[in-house]
Amino acid sequence: MNSFQDIKNASLYEPRIQFIKKQLESLLAVVDLEKEGRIVEVDGFRLKNLKDWLVPSSCDPIEVFEYAGSHCDCDCLFCYNRGNPPSVALGNLRRPPREEFEEMRTRIDYFFPKAKSSLFSSLGEIYEVSIHPHFLEVLRLLRGKTPKVLRITTNGKTLTPDVVSRLAELKPVYLYLSLNSASPSRRRKLMRDRDPQIAIDSLPLLKEAGIPYAVLIVPWPMDSLGEMLDDLGATVSYAEEHDAHLVGVNLPGYSKYFSQEKLFDLDEVWSATVSHVRNLREKTACPIVVMPSMYEENLYEGRKNLPKVIAAVKNSPAAGAGLGMGDQILEINGISIASRPQARDLLFILQRSENREARLRVEREGRTLQLSLNLEDFSYPYSRESDNHLGIIFMGTGLRLSYLERLKEIIDSYKAKHVLFLSSILVKPTFEQCLAESHLFGDLRIDIQVLRNNFFGGNVFMGDLLVVQDFIDFIKEYLERNRVRPDLIVIPSSPFNLGQWGRDLTGRVYLEIEREVGIPVELLECASIYD
């Protein structure tokens, strides 16, 4: 008999299981069950017919193979899993690898890409997938089900020549390689990797095998900020030398559970890193993306949400046409472009189309240029399957103007006159700009407020990591401070995006906010910005 599942994970993605659990517990408080006249002591339940538990799904293979990531073979200084609050709804089952494999195999059996349905998710904390003894077998089974790109995040410790060649048999594959440093001594210190050379040496192997990859770096300011920035430059050079598809720089943060003490000044480290990356971009052909990208945009871009190019992937149609840093897209195939999400959407459609050419009108240093992209002229590290925008890299996803239309619909449905909109430090400037330029709202009062993340604490300020209790605490304080009581509160849905059931990271439903504060709360559906 296999282990019990962790109900915390189910509460995020499939709260109907938690519903059944609570209903049964509630009933068993007042009745005993019996069989053939004898009381049956029940201590659990199981799902009867798994076909009943299929849910709509994009059927990305990662939905299955991430269950292989229950352990890790590194011990990174900055591992975010160590900073998770105890009440976060991400359980980590401890069970034998064989049992994990059995679950993955069943998930593959119920993985239906054509019907776009699969078994409900139940993921806990995710560590390193590639060390699982059945990992490659799982990938092979998945490849039998879907031609989609296998997008694998790995610390690279297992990327020996043999593993790389076996991954190459499963193409299309794209790796997010958490290299962090191309210096063996620094990688050893940062990740406590005893054999750092394996990951470092994997870059030329991946290139040789034709597997595109992103090099990921957490610029942790160790031992000093200057040392980190120097190493960042060296690692970017190494990635460029081996034709990395792009470099992703994940700006570092930590929760109060990770450290009670201040480990570094976030603004100092983040602004210095972004400034350094901008300098590196001037002399590096490999695209370098800083995440969260809105931090860079807020620091450097007076006008937000523009379809400005920060780089083109080497050997991509965009690079072939001469697109590069600073170009702003004005038109795509004759269609006028107003915002970054619009540009990304059109490029995404073109990328998936049979078109052989795309025409772009761009603004470069005050001049307007007409560029023609040959969509059939590309080579490694660009690939048709794993790229999304013909090789154009933007400063993040941007804010969709359709969100404002939806916001207006919500406000109208309540006939609200005073709306409290809860945003984040990162999104607020862009949201304010879009709101000021919109003609939808007239003289309606929308009070945009930013709240602190007390749940994670530390220097975590991403809006997507806010939880129900953060909202309740903030709104209660707000109501004490302000004489005018809002008649509607609107919250972006992104902190509740893990499942489709409006749950935060602790498993609480957003409806609890309005029950506590006595004002209606609506979620404004929007994508997570950290992608």
Add this chain to the structure above:
Amino acid sequence: MAKKDYVFRYKLEPKKEAVYPDPLLEMIRAQLENILNIVIPLEGQREVRIDGFKLLRDRERAYKIFTNEQGLGDFLQECYL
């Protein structure tokens, strides 16, 4: 031999917290709270937020469903889809 599905099992625990001392009343409250965390009831096309209940045998007394709520009151009756 045909391979079997992995069994998704979940543990039951004795119910601990109770809002009402009457176990049968508490059972009804808990079941309502539970269902209101996964659905929003409708009256016609109109969304209705529920925060209490009465027993059919005693329409004079009302019971709260949620423990900490402020009493959503009348305004929620006016929410439309």
